Amino acid sequence: xQEVTQIPxxxxxxxxxxxxLNCSFTDSAIYNLQWFRQDPGKGLTSLLLIQSSQREQTSxxxxxxxxxxxxxxxxxxxxxxxxxxxTYLCAVSPNSGNTPLVFGxxxxxxxxx
Amino acid sequence: xxxxxxxxxxxxxxxxxxxxLSCEQNLNHDAMYWYRQDPGQGLRLIYYSxxxxxxQKGDIAEGYSVSREKKxxxxxxxxxAQKNPTAFYLxxxxxxxxxxxxxxxxxxxxxxx
Numbered sequence: 348x349q350e351v352t353q354i355p356x357x358x359x360x361x362x363x364x365x366x367x368l369n370c371s372f373t374d375s376a377i378y379n380l381q382w383f384r385q386d387p388g389k390g391l392t393s394l395l396l397i398q399s400s401q402r403e404q405t406s407x408x409x410x411x412x413x414x415x416x417x418x419x420x421x422x423x424x425x426x427x428x429x430x431x432x433x434t435y436l437c438a439v440s441p442n443s444g445n446t447p448l449v450f451g452x453x454x455x456x457x458x459x460x
Numbered sequence: 461x462x463x464x465x466x467x468x469x470x471x472x473x474x475x476x477x478x479x480x481l482s483c484e485q486n487l488n489h490d491a492m493y494w495y496r497q498d499p500g501q502g503l504r505l506i507y508y509s510x511x512x513x514x515x516q517k518g519d520i521a522e523g524y525s526v527s528r529e530k531k532x533x534x535x536x537x538x539x540x541a542q543k544n545p546t547a548f549y550l551x552x553x554x555x556x557x558x559x560x561x562x563x564x565x566x567x568x569x570x571x572x573x
Contacts (some may be wrong), residue, residue, distance in 0.1 A: 363547040378559055390464075390550055390564035391503075436503070445510060447493060447518070448558055452502035 349374045349441050351451035359457040360427055368422040368454045370394045370437030378440040381448065382411050382422050385434045394435075395421050395422075399442070463487070464550050464565035471570045473538075473545070481536045481568045482543055483551035492534040493552040493562070496520060503550065510557050538570065546572045 350373045352391040360362040360366050370380070379398050395404045397420070403412040410423040424431055434455045438448040462472075473479045485492065487518045494506040505518030509528040516525025528534055538545045551565040 373531075379563065381566075384566075388548075388567070388569070390566045391552075391562075393561045393563065396561050438562075445557045447505055447508050448562060450503045452500070 349377075349439060349449045350371050351437060351439055351449050352365070352436075353437055353451035353454050355454060356452065357455040357457070359459060361434075362427060362458055362460050363431060364424050364427050364458075366427055366456075368424070368435050368437075368456070370420040370451055372418045372421070372439045374441070375418050376442040377415060378413075380413055380420050380440070381438045382409075383436045383438065384454070385436060387433075391436065410451075425458075427456075429440075429458050430460045432456055432458050464551060464553055464563055464567035465520045466549075466568050468496075469566065470549070471568055473570065473572050475572055476540045478537055478539050479570065481535060481538065481549055481551075483534045483536065483565060485532055485534075485553045487563060488531070489552055489553035489555050489563075490531070491557045492528070493534045493554075494524075494526065494534070495550045495552065497548045497550060497567075506536065506549075508557070512542075515549075545570055 352371045381396045382394045385391045397404045397413045408425040413420045433454040436453040438450045493508045495503040507526045509515040520561045525537045549568045552562045554560045554562045
């Protein structure tokens with residue numbers, strides 16, 4: 348059964364610092380990997396989707412990489428800002444077809460001004 | 461203005477009562493999902509539906525029921541059989557199961573008194 352792990356569970360950094368959030372998954376047979384952001388008491392917002400054939404995706408200050416063979420993905424946030432404070436969740440789409448996403452528990456990020 | 465709506469935002473229920481949470485989308489998506497989120501536990505899948513008049517149990521379906529009579533609507537009923545229903549409930553949709561970005565509603569916080 349696919350399992351997704353995100354470490355650390357929480358992270359606090361000063362404003363302006365570049366940072367990396369980690370995601371690992373146990374089964375490399377995935378269709379894609381998605382990163383989401385969740386603000387307290389809100390729904391999730393999709394940030395980036397990486398297809399299994401891709402190595403990375405970029406959106407503004409965000410860059411997500413995927414190493415499918417090793418079961419790892421990273422989300423790089425450049426020049427962090429207090430507005431980046433949120434929980435970031437990683438999810439993988441199993442390659443078995445017609446199977447919902449499997450989510451990690453998320454990393455809670457605090458960017459201190 | 462396309463998106464997913466959930467109502468109500470906050471819901472209070474007495475023990476032993478059934479309650480129905482609403483989820484509506486105007487994105488013309490075939491797939492819809494219900495998740496439960498508890499502190500420190502991440503997202504857990506309750507039910508999902510790939511198409512109208514079809515739905516499957518997720519990881520924690522016991523004590524819940526759903527229907528999918530219309531493409532745009534996927535209501536969730538929390539029954540009195542659910543032993544610990546107090547949680548944050550999130551609805552989501554995507555074009556197809558797993559292969560596309562999931563879009564989330566704002567959530568409903570259910571409290572059992």
